[in-house]
Amino acid sequence: MDTKLTAIQTIQGEFTLDLKQVTSLAQVDLLSTRYLGKHGQINTLFKTLPIKSDPQTGRKINDLKSVIETKITEKINQFLSLPTSTTFDVTTPGTPTPLGSLHLITQAIEEIENTFLSQGFVRRRYPEVETDWYYAEGLNIPPDHPARDDQETFFIDQDIVLTAHTSNGQLHEMELKKAPPIKMINIGKTYRRQIDASHTPMFHQFEGLVVDKDINITHLLGITEFFAKSYFGSDRRTRLRPHHFQFTEPSFEIDVSCGLCNGTGLIAKNACKVCKSGWLELGGAGMVHPQVLKNGGLNPDQCTGFAFGWGVERVLMMKTQLPDLRLVYSDDIRFLKQF
Numbered sequence: 001m002d003t004k005l006t007a008i009q010t011i012q013g014e015f016t017l018d019l020k021q022v023t024s025l026a027q028v029d030l031l032s033t034r035y036l037g038k039h040g041q042i043n044t045l046f047k048t049l050p051i052k053s054d055p056q057t058g059r060k061i062n063d064l065k066s067v068i069e070t071k072i073t074e075k076i077n078q079f080l081s082l083p084t085s086t087t088f089d090v091t092t093p094g095t096p097t098p099l100g101s102l103h104l105i106t107q108a109i110e111e112i113e114n115t116f117l118s119q120g121f122v123r124r125r126y127p128e129v130e131t132d133w134y135y136a137e138g139l140n141i142p143p144d145h146p147a148r149d150d151q152e153t154f155f156i157d158q159d160i161v162l163t164a165h166t167s168n169g170q171l172h173e174m175e176l177k178k179a180p181p182i183k184m185i186n187i188g189k190t191y192r193r194q195i196d197a198s199h200t201p202m203f204h205q206f207e208g209l210v211v212d213k214d215i216n217i218t219h220l221l222g223i224t225e226f227f228a229k230s231y232f233g234s235d236r237r238t239r240l241r242p243h244h245f246q247f248t249e250p251s252f253e254i255d256v257s258c259g260l261c262n263g264t265g266l267i268a269k270n271a272c273k274v275c276k277s278g279w280l281e282l283g284g285a286g287m288v289h290p291q292v293l294k295n296g297g298l299n300p301d302q303c304t305g306f307a308f309g310w311g312v313e314r315v316l317m318m319k320t321q322l323p324d325l326r327l328v329y330s331d332d333i334r335f336l337k338q339f
Helices: 003-020 025-036 041-048 055-080 104-117 168-177 217-231 290-295 312-320 325-329
Strands: 122-124 129-131 154-157 160-162 182-191 202-212 238-245 248-257 279-288 304-311
Touching: 003 025, 003 041, 003 055, 025 041, 025 055, 041 055, 104 122, 104 182, 104 202, 104 217, 104 312, 122 168, 168 182, 168 202, 168 290, 202 217, 202 312, 217 238, 217 248, 217 279, 217 304, 238 279, 248 304, 279 290, 279 312, 304 312, 312 325
Parallel strands: 122 182
Antiparallel strands: 129 160, 154 160, 182 202, 202 304, 238 248, 248 279, 279 304
16 A cells, blocks of 8 residues: 555544544644644655655645644634533623722822912922021021920931921022012921821921011911811811911911811710810911011011911811821721722
8 A cells, every 4th residue: 555645544544533532622722733733743744755756645635734724623613602601791891990099198288289279379399308597597496496406307417407397488489489479388298206196207288378568467367267167167167376486476376166076175065085175276377577578588568478387187187087197107908998
């Protein structure tokens, strides 16, 4: 018997047997590689049999190749047409991708910023690493003042500090504008050597500054009242308490009525656990000291102004009744997902 024909018939028989044993598309793929691949059985026949001297042998190999290709295609179609145990509804919505959100502090900053922008303020952000002039000396804080003690302030060197307040923006803004009117809100990070349930070494403050002709305390009261009602709620009230700051005269602490007890100081005839008295301290404020106006290049005989500096985290705690400020900077998703 012709050995060339025998070799072709042998491959054909092996393929027929292998095809009967295929039970999956993956096995069909392996079968295709075995017989039709670069190093498969068909190419082996082309390489080993004398197809140049015997063209009829070459035709028989091609015929076998066509048969194998047809059978493999039929087998693939057979598996693809089989019903599956699960169905896919193309109209069913996919699994939603988890979405992040702005951090609680960022949300508070944006809300505070928008509140003051609606009143004509301009948003600024001045340096957090500052010279002693803008941080203290230019704000009428002498070298022996307790606020400049190194137990309170992070010093980079003798003349450079991490700002413990955003009031440094006052002088920068005066120098930038060179003349009234000035109406800016400076929001930035500040640093102090404190840490407990209501303090962190790094926190945020927003500093407001208004300078123009005939600015007085009633304007400060108006802006304070507007912010309290916009941020905390329309039922909230504010009050001033005399205080002392080196860069304002007169100076005040500003309180806002407690939202938990509605300013009464009592809940079910017991003292309010948050305020104890019906009021919560919002922050400091006052009329800009004449010396600070001079240091900023303005004439205190021609203009007056007021300034206030309040903590972002502080007003956030007052609004949300957070029990511990440090939670805001935690990585506890259970807490952060609430906001």
